[in-house]
Amino acid sequence: MQTNEVKQDKWSIIKQYIGSEKIGLMIALVVMVIIFSYLSPHYFTAKNLMNILVASSLVGLAAIGQSYLVIGGQIDLSPGAVAGFSGVLAAILLQNGFGTVPTLLIVVVAGILIGFINSLIVNTLKIAPFIATLATMQAIRGLAYIICNGKPIYIQDKTYLSIGKDRILGVPIPVIILILAFIVFIILLSKSRFGRNLYIVGGNPVAARLAGINAKRVISKAFMITSGLSALGGAILASRMNSGQPSSSMGLEMSAVTAVVLGGIAFTGGIGSLGGTVIGVLILQGFNNGLLIMNVPQFWQYVASGLLLVAALSFDYLRSRKRV
Amino acid sequence: MQTNEVKQDKWSIIKQYIGSEKIGLMIALVVMVIIFSYLSPHYFTAKNLMNILVASSLVGLAAIGQSYLVIGGQIDLSPGAVAGFSGVLAAILLQNGFGTVPTLLIVVVAGILIGFINSLIVNTLKIAPFIATLATMQAIRGLAYIICNGKPIYIQDKTYLSIGKDRILGVPIPVIILILAFIVFIILLSKSRFGRNLYIVGGNPVAARLAGINAKRVISKAFMITSGLSALGGAILASRMNSGQPSSSMGLEMSAVTAVVLGGIAFTGGIGSLGGTVIGVLILQGFNNGLLIMNVPQFWQYVASGLLLVAALSFDYLRSRKRV
Amino acid sequence: MNNTLEFRDICKNFPGVKALDNMSFKVQSGEVVAFLGENGAGKSTLLKILNGDFQQCEGSYLIDNEAIQFKNPYEAIQAGISIIYQERQVVDYLTVGENVFMGNMPLKANGLVDFKTMNEATQKIIDEFDLDMKATDQVKHLSVAYQQMVEIMKAYNRQLKVIAFDEPTASLSNAEIEKLFLIIRNLKKKGVIVLYVSHRLKEIFELSDRVIVFKDGRLVDIKNTKETNEAELVKLMVGRDLGDVFNELDRNETFGDNILDVKNLSNHYVKDISFHVRKGEILGLSGLVGAGRTETIRSIFGADPLLSGDIYFDGEKVQIKSPEDAIALGMGLCPEDRKGQGIAPIRSVKENASMAILKRLTKFGFIQKKAEKEVVQKGIVDLNIKTSSMEKQIVYLSGGNQQKVILARWLAHHPKLLILDEPTKGIDVGAKSEIYRIICRLANQGIGIIIISSELPEIIGISDRIMVMANGEKKGELNRQEATEERILGLAMLGTDIGGSEK
Amino acid sequence: DDKTNKDTGSKTETNNDDAKDKDIVLAGIYKDLSQVWFQGTSSSAKAKAMSMGASDMLLIDAKMDADTYLNALDNIIAQEVDGLIVCVPDQKLSTITVEKCKAAGIPVIADDDGLIDENGVHIAPALELDAYRVGQQQGEWLVNHVKDNALIKDPAKTGYFVLEMTTVSSVLPRSEGALDKWNESNMELPEQNVIRGDYLGSTEEAFTVASAIITANPQIDTWFATAPNDEGAAGIVRALEQAGLDQNAVVAGLGGYLAKDEWKKDYSAFKASGYFSSKVDGEAVAEAMMNHLLHGTEIFGEYKKEGAEFGVYPLGAIMVTKDDYKEVMGADAE
Ligand SMILES: Nc1ncnc2c1ncn2[C@@H]1O[C@H](COP(=O)(O)OP(=O)(O)OP(=O)(O)O)[C@@H](O)[C@H]1O
Ligand SMILES: Nc1ncnc2c1ncn2[C@@H]1O[C@H](COP(=O)(O)OP(=O)(O)OP(=O)(O)O)[C@@H](O)[C@H]1O
Ligand SMILES: [Mg+2]
Numbered sequence A, B: 001m002q003t004n005e006v007k008q009d010k011w012s013i014i015k016q017y018i019g020s021e022k023i024g025l026m027i028a029l030v031v032m033v034i035i036f037s038y039l040s041p042h043y044f045t046a047k048n049l050m051n052i053l054v055a056s057s058l059v060g061l062a063a064i065g066q067s068y069l070v071i072g073g074q075i076d077l078s079p080g081a082v083a084g085f086s087g088v089l090a091a092i093l094l095q096n097g098f099g100t101v102p103t104l105l106i107v108v109v110a111g112i113l114i115g116f117i118n119s120l121i122v123n124t125l126k127i128a129p130f131i132a133t134l135a136t137m138q139a140i141r142g143l144a145y146i147i148c149n150g151k152p153i154y155i156q157d158k159t160y161l162s163i164g165k166d167r168i169l170g171v172p173i174p175v176i177i178l179i180l181a182f183i184v185f186i187i188l189l190s191k192s193r194f195g196r197n198l199y200i201v202g203g204n205p206v207a208a209r210l211a212g213i214n215a216k217r218v219i220s221k222a223f224m225i226t227s228g229l230s231a232l233g234g235a236i237l238a239s240r241m242n243s244g245q246p247s248s249s250m251g252l253e254m255s256a257v258t259a260v261v262l263g264g265i266a267f268t269g270g271i272g273s274l275g276g277t278v279i280g281v282l283i284l285q286g287f288n289n290g291l292l293i294m295n296v297p298q299f300w301q302y303v304a305s306g307l308l309l310v311a312a313l314s315f316d317y318l319r320s321r322k323r324v
Numbered sequence C: 001m002n003n004t005l006e007f008r009d010i011c012k013n014f015p016g017v018k019a020l021d022n023m024s025f026k027v028q029s030g031e032v033v034a035f036l037g038e039n040g041a042g043k044s045t046l047l048k049i050l051n052g053d054f055q056q057c058e059g060s061y062l063i064d065n066e067a068i069q070f071k072n073p074y075e076a077i078q079a080g081i082s083i084i085y086q087e088r089q090v091v092d093y094l095t096v097g098e099n100v101f102m103g104n105m106p107l108k109a110n111g112l113v114d115f116k117t118m119n120e121a122t123q124k125i126i127d128e129f130d131l132d133m134k135a136t137d138q139v140k141h142l143s144v145a146y147q148q149m150v151e152i153m154k155a156y157n158r159q160l161k162v163i164a165f166d167e168p169t170a171s172l173s174n175a176e177i178e179k180l181f182l183i184i185r186n187l188k189k190k191g192v193i194v195l196y197v198s199h200r201l202k203e204i205f206e207l208s209d210r211v212i213v214f215k216d217g218r219l220v221d222i223k224n225t226k227e228t229n230e231a232e233l234v235k236l237m238v239g240r241d242l243g244d245v246f247n248e249l250d251r252n253e254t255f256g257d258n259i260l261d262v263k264n265l266s267n268h269y270v271k272d273i274s275f276h277v278r279k280g281e282i283l284g285l286s287g288l289v290g291a292g293r294t295e296t297i298r299s300i301f302g303a304d305p306l307l308s309g310d311i312y313f314d315g316e317k318v319q320i321k322s323p324e325d326a327i328a329l330g331m332g333l334c335p336e337d338r339k340g341q342g343i344a345p346i347r348s349v350k351e352n353a354s355m356a357i358l359k360r361l362t363k364f365g366f367i368q369k370k371a372e373k374e375v376v377q378k379g380i381v382d383l384n385i386k387t388s389s390m391e392k393q394i395v396y397l398s399g400g401n402q403q404k405v406i407l408a409r410w411l412a413h414h415p416k417l418l419i420l421d422e423p424t425k426g427i428d429v430g431a432k433s434e435i436y437r438i439i440c441r442l443a444n445q446g447i448g449i450i451i452i453s454s455e456l457p458e459i460i461g462i463s464d465r466i467m468v469m470a471n472g473e474k475k476g477e478l479n480r481q482e483a484t485e486e487r488i489l490g491l492a493m494l495g496t497d498i499g500g501s502e503k
Numbered sequence D: 001d002d003k004t005n006k007d008t009g010s011k012t013e014t015n016n017d018d019a020k021d022k023d024i025v026l027a028g029i030y031k032d033l034s035q036v037w038f039q040g041t042s043s044s045a046k047a048k049a050m051s052m053g054a055s056d057m058l059l060i061d062a063k064m065d066a067d068t069y070l071n072a073l074d075n076i077i078a079q080e081v082d083g084l085i086v087c088v089p090d091q092k093l094s095t096i097t098v099e100k101c102k103a104a105g106i107p108v109i110a111d112d113d114g115l116i117d118e119n120g121v122h123i124a125p126a127l128e129l130d131a132y133r134v135g136q137q138q139g140e141w142l143v144n145h146v147k148d149n150a151l152i153k154d155p156a157k158t159g160y161f162v163l164e165m166t167t168v169s170s171v172l173p174r175s176e177g178a179l180d181k182w183n184e185s186n187m188e189l190p191e192q193n194v195i196r197g198d199y200l201g202s203t204e205e206a207f208t209v210a211s212a213i214i215t216a217n218p219q220i221d222t223w224f225a226t227a228p229n230d231e232g233a234a235g236i237v238r239a240l241e242q243a244g245l246d247q248n249a250v251v252a253g254l255g256g257y258l259a260k261d262e263w264k265k266d267y268s269a270f271k272a273s274g275y276f277s278s279k280v281d282g283e284a285v286a287e288a289m290m291n292h293l294l295h296g297t298e299i300f301g302e303y304k305k306e307g308a309e310f311g312v313y314p315l316g317a318i319m320v321t322k323d324d325y326k327e328v329m330g331a332d333a334e
């Protein structure tokens, strides 16, 4: 369980950001890419890699937040509902003449507010986050349907639509946003006091409190980050799809959790890094995309996804066990 | 945190089976029934109560298994998929001339096998149960579609259909099965060595290991019970619907977990009782039924369900906090 | 019965640590053998090898002259070897009976657990131990001391050839300790081999036939208890003379104004507690386990709610709503439950040491890593913390070194008032004397100290003034010159001062 | 016909003779009330029924779940409603529905998906959306559009993409109908350029699938596509836009509810959609039920085929395009 301390220095930087423990997963990622590339010449192309990144943009944002939460010993099942709600909210705001920037601001603030409510239920009512956010997930999804009366709402604002459509230096804006978000939140997690506190709270909330760390506030921030990012993701998705749809992004939370765990963050809390999550998201989306490129029938996609998860995680486990 | 020890004896029996700590939830249940009865004359009628019980039959079975797992520190996200798969499997077997009894046997055994696989992944590959069963959930759902090619399969076997249709002394067979299952599994949990070991494994895994309790085997059994009961539930549902449908019972696992937590079993493991789960299931299904009876619009039902969950759990928390 | 237990050249390596190095000795049945050694000397590790929890890297052990290799603790239990771990291993939700019979609950013919037989058998053991509990009590309702006794009963309930106690008295009060010693002597009479690990020399002299002294994973010496004395043992284990620990302390004699003034404090556990601590003064809180000392200081520190009462800190009336507030004012608390409340086990030594002063180490929200490392390094050197690196997960340090890390955390904070709740629990004599020295040094710097300890010699030796509590109430105060074990116990147990000079 | 409501002296075979004294209460159980379509049909049915004198119509969502559906059914039977309109989450639930309603003496009409026995024979009157026929209409429109405008310049560089929902058995025939029409039309596309893709019904999934298919077939620069709902078509259009292939493309959806907004833009590859009028649907069903309850008129008797026991009202789609959607869809185009 202890890593070799000799190479500490050489590795320490990589370790800090990517988590050298995750070499197993990197290998899994590479193996997967090689297999798909062998099976289809269209897999490992610039165009398709961009497809994968675009498809990752929503899951990636939600997974950043989920990483924070799981490190802090929490979990959030509401990101899918928040994203759906935000898309609809954005569309309604635009319909009512709000500009792109105000719309984005309002949507993200609304998301942060939802995160705050989640944390309030967890912190003050002491309801387990799994159940608390299952409850808010239902409530928020209901609200998403209510505010649009169940009907998708079309978006016509050109500026807003350009978020999902335009590219900067050939890179789609959603991908740029994702990359920026990862950079910001990797730095925040590894360098800031809030990030450090999150690890300590996840490691032992009681000890953290007695050392003067306001565990509730730390957890609250993590929930707000998750919901805020999910809301942003939902708003971007709405732009990409040209409409806000109340039923969109169902199951997003599960994909996010999956990516997080693939990336080596443990449910026990206090362990893992956001660099691992990057790999987790790439494996997940790269795999889904590969199945689609290969045009694997839907039913088999389910089976394959399940098997991938088990395979990737056991691969990592077996590899790390050998090392000890 | 210390409770009054004086009344210990009077209460100890009730406590063991129902969990006196759950008085708060019982009150919540009663309050809910009173409110709905006041709002609709159709709610508190023999007919409707039977409706609630019939509606509970599948969730109830899954919740029994889930209770075992959560007490043992585990969780299972695959019950919905198992139920869907089992229904289709039953329909296929019947279509191929299998009798009712062999069909039920095979389906339940198949379910138990799935549970065994789940436990294998958790025990030997050390994958967190949340993720392990999320993976098998996908794989099993995929299989359900594959074996019937995505199309529901009709059931014509009269004997088999009578399971879902007939009554004994006025009580529908699914309800009888549910009640029997609760009795058997309450006894198993509170009186058998396996049941007590489950608390030890969930409450203090180190102690379990030191005492020579084979935690893996205990956990394995709990997974097999859960999947076996879910399979049985799925088979009964197929009989009630006259067909096996690959997409049925989606989200069953979440309802089961909700009922379990409502009933006072904590995710930390080692705590709670199956008596609490009975109340949890009744609150959940009684509430859903009430919303239907009141004809609450769908979107608002989502919101209401979310709020109920938070309300019931905070009620219980605030009540128990006052006691200290 | 005539059993033997022999270790031959046992070695055990952990990454970066040689925990055991060529450990060899032999024990006869009917013997109580004590293990003595500094924190991290390898005592617990040897026991865990004996019961198959760890596997040795080299060497072997023999029971009744037969080489044996247990693959897991269960095999050891089957062979008559039971170990009571340093950390309690009970299951809160279950009854005393179920805990005592954990792993081998008796069954009825119908395959269900035979609760009647089980509870009767448990009750017999309870009576034998002379404890005030029932077999059907849920363990979560018992005091910590009683939970520890349940743990001991669990081992006692088995077929025993060898029983090992790893610091069993850390959370027991005198009454239970005496009962335990009685039990151990009975076991000895029955021919059971008893291994006993403790940092309390007094207990070792009272109980053991021989003492094995460990140092850095090696066996230093084996002494017949009757033929040695404390000074010799200490010298063997620490490698130098400690002298008279308390008399040689550099005490602070001049106290300043009140740093803390508590007036009529009440909470769920204690009522109407009033006392004060002066700058540079060491106030000892004494009492039996469960007297309410922890609950008193937790309320002061903002960890638990206060029902009524006023707190004055450094002359000003303060409202402390959370530990955060208390720390901001200049308090520090070293909690009694190290594992549960003191450390974040999977985080590094560095993170555990710096967690209370992160605000000071932060610029624009970001941690100054270099400054942090310097602070932590200073703590490691000052307190002589044994760790291969400050990045090591704290859970892999020995208990005593974990405790030192928590101390380092508060020293780095430069508190005005430091509260230490059982700071020497599970700590070796060498480290203890270091901790005493540190406490005195802090007092000399004008820091007010509150120390809670269940060890009377310690509380008498270190405190300038002692406040005695029982049943959630203050029973009296004794100053340094008045304090004797008898007078303290009189206050704690009878509520009266037999010395006659109660304030 | 409001006048005839009042003098209901001529009740024939109706089973609740006291209906005229009692308020008439209808119930509608729909398989998924979160879908725009069912909201439309249910609300127009309710409005129509109330305008014809019903005191209420309970609308219940089966949430695509058989279990929920059965519970809802038991529920409304317990409440003794006068008539039931159902859209079952799965047609295998037909027999049980009809049995229960018969036992309770409640007339039932199937809305959208017929109530059929194991041989596919209707066991209750129905208004049916013929999924396969609708698909054919969609395919037909596409074929004609492509031919009329001579859109196939180079068959090797042209592809037809059929989006399917294989996990929803009632929707699958739509894609089959469209594909069959395409195949019948002898378009001379290479076999590998006719590609099927699978999704679960949402725009984002359709987008993801379509993006992958487009990437996997870089030789194709002219895409034709059909989707079994508008969400799917919108997803394909977005994917084509992202790939820069939307100018040559033709995409047809079903429903029209997203297409109408696409057509407010200057250009969209979303060229047509099969419009179902939820108003026509809901009103037809409610009217038939109310007439039955008030006058004993046989439900959909006029649509009864030879030898059939029950009448089936056929509901088809109307293919609408940017040019004519406003006239055809009326209020739905807003
Ligand atoms: N699981 C482990 N992984 C790595 N190192 C360990 C582990 N367990 C113990 N060690 C190390 O082995 C050495 C011996 O530890 P051990 O617990 O046996 O000491 P001890 O004599 O019982 O000390 P104490 O008196 O503090 O309980 C210590 O340096 C400790 O850090
Ligand atoms: N976690 C707990 N659960 C149940 N009872 C508790 C708990 N903590 C304390 N108590 C009870 O509260 C009372 C006061 O305990 P407290 O820990 O303050 O005593 P103490 O004097 O500090 O003793 P110790 O020597 O154990 O520190 C006791 O009756 C004790 O049993
Ligand atoms: Mg030790």
Ligand SMILES: [Mg+2]
Binding pocket: C290, C293, C294, C295, C336, C421
């Ligand atoms: Mg204490």
